[in-house]
Amino acid sequence: MVKKLGSALQEFIAQETSAGIILFCAAVAAMVAINSALNPYYLAFLDIPVAVQFGGLEIAKPLALWINDGLMAIFFFLVGLEVKRELLEGQLSSIEQAALPAIAAVGGMALPALVFLYFNWTVPENVNGWAIPAATDIAFALGVLALLGKHAPVSLKILLLAIAIIDDIGAIVIIALFYTAEVSGFSLLLAGGGTLMLFVMNRLGVIRTAPYILVGIFLWICVLKSGVHATLAGVIAALAIPLSAKDGSSPLKHLEHILHPWTAFLVLPIFAFANAGVSLAGLQIADLMAPLALGIAAGLVIGKQIGVFGFMYLATSIGLVKRPAGVTWLQLYGLACLTGIGFTMSLFIGNLAFVDPDQIETVKLGVISGSLISGVLGYCLLRFASSKGERQVEKTQPIPT
Numbered sequence: 001m002v003k004k005l006g007s008a009l010q011e012f013i014a015q016e017t018s019a020g021i022i023l024f025c026a027a028v029a030a031m032v033a034i035n036s037a038l039n040p041y042y043l044a045f046l047d048i049p050v051a052v053q054f055g056g057l058e059i060a061k062p063l064a065l066w067i068n069d070g071l072m073a074i075f076f077f078l079v080g081l082e083v084k085r086e087l088l089e090g091q092l093s094s095i096e097q098a099a100l101p102a103i104a105a106v107g108g109m110a111l112p113a114l115v116f117l118y119f120n121w122t123v124p125e126n127v128n129g130w131a132i133p134a135a136t137d138i139a140f141a142l143g144v145l146a147l148l149g150k151h152a153p154v155s156l157k158i159l160l161l162a163i164a165i166i167d168d169i170g171a172i173v174i175i176a177l178f179y180t181a182e183v184s185g186f187s188l189l190l191a192g193g194g195t196l197m198l199f200v201m202n203r204l205g206v207i208r209t210a211p212y213i214l215v216g217i218f219l220w221i222c223v224l225k226s227g228v229h230a231t232l233a234g235v236i237a238a239l240a241i242p243l244s245a246k247d248g249s250s251p252l253k254h255l256e257h258i259l260h261p262w263t264a265f266l267v268l269p270i271f272a273f274a275n276a277g278v279s280l281a282g283l284q285i286a287d288l289m290a291p292l293a294l295g296i297a298a299g300l301v302i303g304k305q306i307g308v309f310g311f312m313y314l315a316t317s318i319g320l321v322k323r324p325a326g327v328t329w330l331q332l333y334g335l336a337c338l339t340g341i342g343f344t345m346s347l348f349i350g351n352l353a354f355v356d357p358d359q360i361e362t363v364k365l366g367v368i369s370g371s372l373i374s375g376v377l378g379y380c381l382l383r384f385a386s387s388k389g390e391r392q393v394e395k396t397q398p399i400p401t
Contacts, residue, residue, distance in 0.1 A: 019264035020143020023344070026269035027276040027368070034277035046274055059224065067274045068351055071267045073220055073234040078263045079168045080238025081256045088243050091162040100312060100321040101162035107311030108163065108339050109134040109170050112303030119295035126292045129353040131174045132363060133299025133370065135345030138164035139268060141338045144375050151386035153331070155324040160335055163308065171345055172235055179352040180228045187226035191233070194219035198240035207245040209255055212237060229352060268344055275347045278364040288369065292359060296346070296366030301373050304340035309333050334381035340374025342367055 033042035051060035092098040112133035120126040216237030224230035241252045315321045350363035
């Protein structure tokens with residue numbers, strides 16, 4: 001019985017849709033908890049004080065902030081590993097391969113931000129949330145695409161993954177430049193020392209991952225205390241991990257392999273549970289029409305479609321890039337809709353952009369509604385495109401005699 005359960009669990013984890021399913025369940029659990037008799041326990045859970053002290057150094061935060069600043073640093077560490085691998089030997093390792101997803105990602109970040117600002121330009125207190133709809137949740141987006149199975153060409157999945165990775169790079173830059181509080185020069189100097197240490201270890205050919213992780217933890221503490229968002233330490237540490245060693249091993253790929261299931265099935269679901277709870281008590285249509293929620297939802301649904309698909313179409317039309325072989329324009333449009341699933345990253349940036357609880361609740365409303373519409377629309381379009389293609393193939397096949 002235990003063996004059967006274990007093998008069933010391994011089979012579930014191996015499926016491409018599994019991470020998206022767990023993430024969705026965590027979000028639903030948060031919604032149920034905050035809108036039921038469990039509400040006070042849910043809020044008390046997130047507000048549990050957690051403190052770590054070593055001599056004069058103390059880090060004391062409520063559990064929710066440990067999740068957002070600490071656990072999410074692990075997620076960004078994995079993102080950094082994926083980015084480095086893709087840049088060195090993957091889909092972003094040449095200009096020809098990177099051109100189409102890069103152009104699509106630029107459009108997919110710029111247009112949603114402009115759509116958001118269109119709805120919020122006259123509301124100064126909301127303007128800081130311009131980057132919220134610019135993000136894409138790769139776990140959810142790939143999960144929805146995986147639901148299509150063989151109906152979605154492999155080249156479409158590769159393109160979506162490449163766009164999401166470049167999108168993540170953009171999100172990292174945005175967080176570093178626009179969502180940094182007052183900076184502590186001394187802590188930043190220490191962080192610079194940690195970064196230099198990581199670089200030196202890489203150049204000296206250190207392949208054991210433990211030293212990198214220890215220095216990475218030191219770097220995380222320094223960045224946390226500096227005022228720059230602590231998750232960026234994860235990216236910096238990841239970029240120092242060697243892709244290949246003289247003995248033929250790959251410390252980077254080894255770490256990526258180990259961290260991926262932990263991140264997909266623990267880190268991101270915990271983050272979703274801690275951040276996706278939206279109280280529906282007294283919710284009215286007017287709340288969805290509020291500039292902040294409407295700007296985010298419209299940015300994810302409309303801005304992403306226009307930005308990703310529009311930039312790809314224009315770049316292809318003028319000959320800058322080529323449309324992937326075996327992929328129709330309708331499939332590319334469906335993919336553009338899927339990039340409007342902002343969920344995890346959008347919620348994360350929303351927590352950086354605002355401190356007012358009412359604004360954060362409105363952000364959640366806009367992110368969840370926009371992501372849900374984008375996911376359903378993208379799935380339906382891709383399913384229709386696949387069915388249409390199959391019917392055309394059947395028409396062209398000779399009738400058996």
